[in-house]
Amino acid sequence: MRLPAILSLTAALAITAGCSSGTDSIYHYYDLDGFTRQSEDAGSGKPVRINNVTLPDYLDGQSILFQTGPNEVTQTNRNRWIASLGSILSNSLVLRLRKNLPEYSFGESICIQGRDDCPVLQMNVRDFRGIYDGTVHTEFDWQITRGRELVCHGSISRTENQNGDGYDNLVEALNRAWKTSLDDLSGNIRTCLGKLAQEDLKRK
Amino acid sequence: MDKILTVKKEKLYSFIWTVPIVALIIAGTLIYRSHFNKGPEITLILSKADGIEAGKTAIKALSVNVGKIESISLSPDRNNVVAIARMNPGTDDLIRDDSRFWIQKVRIDRQGVSGLDTLLSGYYIELSPGNSPKPARMFTVLDDPPLATDDRGLYLTLHSESLKKVSPGSILKFKGIEAGHVLDANYDFDKQIMTYRVFVPEPYSRLIDSGTKFWISSGITFSMGTDGLKVDTDSVENIISGGISFDNIEGGNLNEDDDVHVANDHVFVLYNDRLSIVPTYAQNRSLNYIIFLPYPDRGLQAESPVFFKGVQVGVVKKMPYFPENYRIFHDYSKYTAVLISIQQERFEKSSLESIEEIRQDIDNLIRNKNLTASVENMSILTGKKCIDLQSDVDPASANRIVFNAPYHGYQVIPSLDKSLNTIQDDLSRFTHKLATLPMEDLANNVNQLLKNFQNTALEINALTGNINAIAEKLHKENVSQEMLNTLREVQTILGSYSSDSALYRDLSLAVKELNSTLKGVKPVVSKVNEKTNSLVFSYDRQDPVPAGKKENKKK
Numbered sequence: 001m002r003l004p005a006i007l008s009l010t011a012a013l014a015i016t017a018g019c020s021s022g023t024d025s026i027y028h029y030y031d032l033d034g035f036t037r038q039s040e041d042a043g044s045g046k047p048v049r050i051n052n053v054t055l056p057d058y059l060d061g062q063s064i065l066f067q068t069g070p071n072e073v074t075q076t077n078r079n080r081w082i083a084s085l086g087s088i089l090s091n092s093l094v095l096r097l098r099k100n101l102p103e104y105s106f107g108e109s110i111c112i113q114g115r116d117d118c119p120v121l122q123m124n125v126r127d128f129r130g131i132y133d134g135t136v137h138t139e140f141d142w143q144i145t146r147g148r149e150l151v152c153h154g155s156i157s158r159t160e161n162q163n164g165d166g167y168d169n170l171v172e173a174l175n176r177a178w179k180t181s182l183d184d185l186s187g188n189i190r191t192c193l194g195k196l197a198q199e200d201l202k203r204k
Numbered sequence: 205m206d207k208i209l210t211v212k213k214e215k216l217y218s219f220i221w222t223v224p225i226v227a228l229i230i231a232g233t234l235i236y237r238s239h240f241n242k243g244p245e246i247t248l249i250l251s252k253a254d255g256i257e258a259g260k261t262a263i264k265a266l267s268v269n270v271g272k273i274e275s276i277s278l279s280p281d282r283n284n285v286v287a288i289a290r291m292n293p294g295t296d297d298l299i300r301d302d303s304r305f306w307i308q309k310v311r312i313d314r315q316g317v318s319g320l321d322t323l324l325s326g327y328y329i330e331l332s333p334g335n336s337p338k339p340a341r342m343f344t345v346l347d348d349p350p351l352a353t354d355d356r357g358l359y360l361t362l363h364s365e366s367l368k369k370v371s372p373g374s375i376l377k378f379k380g381i382e383a384g385h386v387l388d389a390n391y392d393f394d395k396q397i398m399t400y401r402v403f404v405p406e407p408y409s410r411l412i413d414s415g416t417k418f419w420i421s422s423g424i425t426f427s428m429g430t431d432g433l434k435v436d437t438d439s440v441e442n443i444i445s446g447g448i449s450f451d452n453i454e455g456g457n458l459n460e461d462d463d464v465h466v467a468n469d470h471v472f473v474l475y476n477d478r479l480s481i482v483p484t485y486a487q488n489r490s491l492n493y494i495i496f497l498p499y500p501d502r503g504l505q506a507e508s509p510v511f512f513k514g515v516q517v518g519v520v521k522k523m524p525y526f527p528e529n530y531r532i533f534h535d536y537s538k539y540t541a542v543l544i545s546i547q548q549e550r551f552e553k554s555s556l557e558s559i560e561e562i563r564q565d566i567d568n569l570i571r572n573k574n575l576t577a578s579v580e581n582m583s584i585l586t587g588k589k590c591i592d593l594q595s596d597v598d599p600a601s602a603n604r605i606v607f608n609a610p611y612h613g614y615q616v617i618p619s620l621d622k623s624l625n626t627i628q629d630d631l632s633r634f635t636h637k638l639a640t641l642p643m644e645d646l647a648n649n650v651n652q653l654l655k656n657f658q659n660t661a662l663e664i665n666a667l668t669g670n671i672n673a674i675a676e677k678l679h680k681e682n683v684s685q686e687m688l689n690t691l692r693e694v695q696t697i698l699g700s701y702s703s704d705s706a707l708y709r710d711l712s713l714a715v716k717e718l719n720s721t722l723k724g725v726k727p728v729v730s731k732v733n734e735k736t737n738s739l740v741f742s743y744d745r746q747d748p749v750p751a752g753k754k755e756n757k758k759k
Contacts (some may be wrong), residue, residue, distance in 0.1 A: 061727055068748050076747040084723050109712070134753030161753040170750040 029082045030064070030171040032092050032178060045104040047111040048144075048193070049120045050097070053090040056126070060086040064167065065129040073129065079167040089125055093182060097121075100186035104193065119146045119193060127157075128178075130170040134162045138177040142185060144192055152192040156181045243271065243291035246299055247342045248329070250285040255309060255327035263289055264308070265331040270295050273329070287345075289329075299341070300334030306346035348373075357384070357405035358466070362418050362448070364398040364474035370420060374447040376402055377421065383408035386448060400474060402448065411452065414464050419475040421449040448474065489548040489559055490518070491566065494525065494614040495577040495591065496539035496605055498621045503589035504579055510544050511580075512593040518546040520591065527612040541611060544577075544591060570617060574599045578620040593617070 059065060061084055063075035081088055090108070097106045111118035127139040136159070143153035160177040162169050250256065253276050263271035271291035279286050291299060308330040310319045322328065329345060369389065376384030384404035392399050404412060475481045497504075510518040525543035526532070546566065548559055557565075569575035573595040582588045597604065597620070607616040 057726075060723060063727070066748060066750055074748060077745055078747050084720065086723070087720065130750045132748075132751070134751055162750060164752040165749060167747070167750060169752055 026078070028079045028167060030079065030167065031082045032088050032171075032175050045102065046193070046197075047118055048097075048104045048106050048189075049111050049118055050090070050094055050106055050108055051120055051122045052108070053086055053093060053123045053125055055086050055089070055124075055128075059125065059128055060084055064170070066170070067129055067131045069132060076167070085128065089123075089128070089178070092178065093123060096179065096182040097186055097189070100183060101190055104189075117146070119144050119151060119196065121189065128174065130162065130174065135159050136162060136170060136173040136177055138174065138181055140181065142188075144189065144196075146196070151196055152188070154188055156184050156188075158184075241293055243293045243295050244299060244341065245274075246271075246289050246291060248273075248287040248289055248305060248345050249279070249343070250287060250307070250345045251347055253285040253287070254307075256285075256287060256307070256329075257326070258287075261326065262328045263291070263305075263331055264328050265298060265333055270298060270331060296339065298331060298333040299339065299343075301336040301338040301340045302334035303336075303340065303343065304332040304334070304346065304350050305329050305343050306332075306349045308349075311348075356409075357403055358409040358412060358470075359387075359468045360402050360404065360412070360466070361469055361471045362400040362402060362474035363395075363471060364400065364420070364476070365396075366398070366420065366474075366476045369398065370400060370448055376404060377447060377449045378408055378411060379451060381408075383411075383450070398474075400448070404450075410465075412450070412466060413452065414466055414470075416450055416452050416472065417475065417481045418448055418450045418472050419478045419481060421447050421478075449478070491546040491548075491559065491563055492521065492614055493544050493546065493566075494611045494616045495542050495544060495619045496607060496616065497542055497579065497619060498539055498605065503581070503587045504542070504591070508588065508590050509582075510546065510577075510591045510593065515551055517551050517593070518544055521545040539605065542591075543614065544617075566617075567615070569595055570615075574604075574618070576604060576618045576620055 058073075058075070061075070062080040062082075063077070064079055064081065065073055066076060067073045094106055094108065097104075106121075121142065121144050123140055123142045125138075125140040127137050130136045137157070139155065139157040141153070141155045144151040158177040158181045160173045160180075162173040255261075256273060256276060258273055258276045261273040262269050263273070269292070271289050273287050273289045275288045277286050278284075306329070307327055308319050309322050309327045330349070332350065370386055372386050372389050374386045375382050376386065384402055386400055386402050388401040390399050391397075504520060505523050506520055508520040508523070509516045510520065520542060522543040525541040527541075546562070548557075548562055566575070574597045575593060575595050576597040577591050577593050579589050580592045582590045597618075601620070603621040604618055605621055606618040610616065
């Protein structure tokens with residue numbers, strides 16, 4: 001009598017184990033250029049304040065936006081950003097600008113908001129997604145204001161190819177597109193703030 | 205040694221013969237069981253065979269299988285469905301002449317949802333076993349369950365002149381408790397009334413006597429009567445579902461002791477609502493009189509009360525009263541006839557006097573005490589009026605209308621023409637009130653008030669001058685320096701809230717933290733909104749795999 005009971009118990013356990021291991025519950029977390037590990041000195045150049053990067057609601061989360069068809073997008077469930085995309089982009093923007101433009105001192109609370117002599121950079125990210133055709137797309141608007149004056153503004157959009165399948169490659173492509181865009185932005189900011197300094201000199 | 209040859213005697217029956225014998229016994233048993241151990245076969249007539257399947261649909265009594273439908277076919281006239289059913293053995297007692305069958309299926313009605321089990325098991329036919337000694341083999345299957353399956357109770361008939369309809373199946377309620385059902389509702393075209401057949405089971409049937417009142421419980425009833433606004437509400441369930449209520453209303457019948465228990469098929473009046481239940485007065489204890497009014501009074505109508513010495517002694521029966529063959533445009537009289545009824549039961553319940561004695565008393569009052577009827581206001585709010593009978597009215601009064609001859613068989617009570625009189629009275633009352641107003645005192649008071657006002661104005665002027673002086677003094681005494689100091693302090697306090705202060709930074713950080721927390725909570729809230737049970741059950745979907753650029757792959 002015992003043997004059949006043991007056998008059925010073993011079978012039940014095996015079935016349960018089989019069912020429970022059927023779903024892989026591992027989550028993958030991604031970072032942009034390892035921003036969590038980086039630190040860049042704010043420097044002691046001319047202060048430029050960076051306001052929070054703004055994003056649409058559907059981007060500002062931990063899900064990665066992936067376009068699966070011409071009119072269909074999905075928010076990933078198991079492949080996620082390590083933090084909300086807004087905070088990742090804000091931090092990476094500050095670090096990249098500090099690295100590219102050491103003559104300025106960038107920071108989120110670096111000078112008082114609304115002070116007339118402190119330029120403020122504002123960025124609005126409009127797109128940051130992987131696309132089913134094997135590319136990724138990033139796009140943002142930026143503007144520099146000082147006091148109530150709009151000093152300069154522009155939009156930067158970038159499409160990069162994804163070099164292989166999977167989310168590792170997608171994030172790598174997004175990272176590349178974002179870095180290139182920030183490098184372009186750095187160039188624009190240098191020109192813009194340079195002009196502003198010259199104008200200030202002329203005024204003086 | 206000689207061999208001894210032994211001869212074995214062969215068995216007459218071989219063992220192998222037991223096999224066909226056993227088979228024969230089994231076959232015989234089966235044949236017996238299939239032919240002789242069967243239950244009765246019955247024929248069921250159905251209006252249609254929705255959900256009924258031959259060989260599958262069961263017949264149940266109190267959820268116990270007692271038979272099965274064997275075949276279904278159309279009746280020869282093609283108007284019905286004929287189902288042959290085989291009952292289980294030993295069920296002969298269940299199928300009597302008064303047994304009832306109905307189709308059990310999912311029903312949603314005012315009593316709730318029933319028969320949900322048939323969603324899984326399929327329709328079945330329910331049997332309510334009968335008690336009749338007479339057996340039967342053919343039955344008509346009801347489409348709906350019979351409302352009264354237990355015959356112990358009362359079957360009553362209710363008549364209603366109202367067009368408010370109560371549908372069969374509606375509930376009868378006694379003080380809000382379910383106490384019966386409406387079985388049937390028909391319109392009697394000859395009498396032009398609705399006739400309802402209702403069943404009141406025991407023990408509620410014991411509550412019903414000849415004085416019981418039935419009314420349609422429509423929910424909430426408002427009525428504006430001579431004595432103000434009346435509101436009557438029913439139980440919440442009745443407000444929602446409607447139905448009929450009954451009760452032995454106190455005062456509903458004048459002689460409640462006379463109420464007797466009723467038998468089956470007793471006819472009751474079904475009132476429109478509870479408020480329209482009025483006491484019924486015996487016709488043989490009422491006296492009818494005519495009074496003439498010089499103008500049609502809109503406030504006076506049927507059921508308006510008739511008072512004598514402040515006691516209601518009757519009601520207006522018809523207003524106006526048109527006798528038989530009356531032709532209104534041929535009547536050149538300026539008076540309108542009103543038929544009133546003096547009801548003995550209203551003022552004398554014990555019937556000490558006969559109705560004839562009361563008639564003589566009233567005649568005596570008319571002749572010797574100048575009994576006169578007049579129309580009086582009952583409620584200013586509703587404009588309702590009543591008739592007041594007064595004795596000892598001046599017979600020489602110019603407004604008294606006296607008709608000595610009876611009017612179409614009814615004796616006439618003299619009445620007062622108050623059309624002019626009332627206006628004159630009102631005018632004189634108004635002028636009297638105007639004349640008695642203390643005009644002189646009023647004028648004096650107003651004068652005093654004006655003087656007081658003048659004084660107050662002077663005081664305000666003086667106060668303004670003082671304020672000016674104080675302001676000048678303050679200026680001279682260099683108060684502005686103190687003000688400046690106070691402002692500096694305010695500036696310091698405000699500085700602690702400025703954007704480069706520590707407090708501001710702390711606040712800013714706190715807001716950022718809060719913002720980030722809310723961002724984290726947002727997806728959870730969205731997920732719970734999409735799938736309420738996602739907090740308990742995991743909806744772990746796989747992500748699509750992003751493919752690399754094909755051109756790159758080719759390279």
